[in-house]
Amino acid sequence: MAATIRDVARVAGVGLGTVSRVLNNSPLVSAATRQRVLAVMAELRYNPSQIARNFALGKTLTVATIAPFFTRPSVVERLRGIEATLTASGYHLVVFNVEAVERRDECLREAVRNDRADGLLLVSLAPRPDEAVALREAHLPVVLIDTCAEGLPGVSIDDVAGGHLATSHLIALGHRRIAFIGDPETDPLTFNFTSSRDRMLGYQQALAAAKLPLNPAYERHGLHGRYEARVLARELLHLPEPPTAIFAASDTQAMGVLEAARDLHLPVPEALAVVGFDDIDIAEYLGLTTVRQPLFESGARAVELLFLLLSGAAPPPAERLPVELVVRRTSMKNR
Amino acid sequence: MAATIRDVARVAGVGLGTVSRVLNNSPLVSAATRQRVLAVMAELRYNPSQIARNFALGKTLTVATIAPFFTRPSVVERLRGIEATLTASGYHLVVFNVEAVERRDECLREAVRNDRADGLLLVSLAPRPDEAVALREAHLPVVLIDTCAEGLPGVSIDDVAGGHLATSHLIALGHRRIAFIGDPETDPLTFNFTSSRDRMLGYQQALAAAKLPLNPAYERHGLHGRYEARVLARELLHLPEPPTAIFAASDTQAMGVLEAARDLHLPVPEALAVVGFDDIDIAEYLGLTTVRQPLFESGARAVELLFLLLSGAAPPPAERLPVELVVRRTSMKNR
DNA sequence: CTGTTAGCGCATTCAC
């Protein structure tokens, strides 16, 4: 059916190897024969079989990405960065969306068992120690995004600093009763994924630095989602001494807080200041003050690190991207 | 390094074919030998080379998806449906995000040229006639999502009916000056992608059915985006006789309309009713009345159709999923 | 039931 390298060789009256060399732009071909081969290729409408090529090379020119919750806007933005950088280099991106623990484990197992990808990108999700050794043994290069793990290259941010930034901003505005809403302390899905915890750490450190008391009742944890955060925020706002400001570990959760404020007819920022994290697309629309992190860039940079690994380089150290406070309406000065 | 099927055969003292049969769960193997082979496979920590398997089979167990604008929430939701259905069948999903025309063309060309995917899914993006024949010649099965094209299977919705639904709702609320904001009439990126146009058609039909005049000044088109829609909406609201209701061809654009209303201090829905389209995640948060379409299901169903094609079935006819009006705050009765 | 054989399409040695 489709023409093969052999057909081209026969018609062009040259050897197999020569056609292969032309394909790979080898300099070991005279201009004349190259032209002839090229002409025959065009004539026969030959196109090389990628899958045979992969087989012979032992490479797939594909990298797999495992990410929890496609739908999370921050993850999507990272994927955008990954896709753009990958396809710019002729690589393909295969994606796995894990929304349950079983899938998480299965995807990781599959990734090491299979050789269908040359490298692996893990978004907001760290391998367990046993998974890490499996990865190493399978010689499957991995780069982490938005997480850290002993000895594995990755690109993340300083979540502690980010939490500190957000909280000191609220303190500077005169708030003294500042609450925190974040993810559950442990989550089997995103093993060792400490973003939320670190942001809380930054929150606590900022309070301590300002000699403000740490009120455990002001620290709430729930599944990452608007609805869950809304419930938690409502609880906070019903406290005998409710917070005047809430720092949420993500913009999604901050949206839940805004909903709660609306439920209780609390004007924002007058009665309640709100700060989120990530600066997802919608944050600007909502006028949400937030801590911006370079999402697209994190994906792009991770791919670059992976390419380094694929080229045989030693595992580069983990990198940190900068964060930045973006002040908007939900935390305007008002007191 | 890694054990191959040959090693297993040697150690187990059987032939190559037998090992292969065990791998493929062929019934033509005695229980005894199967056990033995299985044991040796475990002992040698053998795992089959997918890439060699693909090569021998001439299949990749991979389907490619080309979609414009990952970041569009409706597209992401469709991708979720695609991914879930695909990986449930052991297929891999490789994604291409096209945000520019050149990339669009290149991706499609690459898809037919390469044999790196067994099938192709096109989201919100129809092949041009020449591309369609190239697809056919390459024997690359395609399923369209959110679009239609002559003779190609696809899953979409009745956009005209959706536009009609939204507009009649506004008419029933007593509105008589109803404007429309949609995508540009032609877009090289999403060739033949008529969603927005069809929704406008439904809008026009609903107006005509109610004997309401069609005011060309009330029909605006701009690039699909919040900001662009915001500008258009502002123009509309500055008209000598501004509309009292705006139907936007997507929720994203409806958000722009809401922003414009906020800019002009127009209370919604009292001074301006707004209806969107898609019912993306954020719509509920915004209290946005919208036309819901089954986004996740559209992806899932498209994959099912593609599987049909891959199994050698004749191209199934295009399918339409139902739409449904979801009334929320932005179009509450108020007059 | 099982072992053997012949490719799948290409890259990569080698000789010439």
Add this chain to the structure above:
DNA sequence: GTGAATGCGCTAACAG
């Protein structure tokens, strides 16, 4: 520079 030979790891068709 170029052609011929070998093998990547597996499936499938064949003979036993």
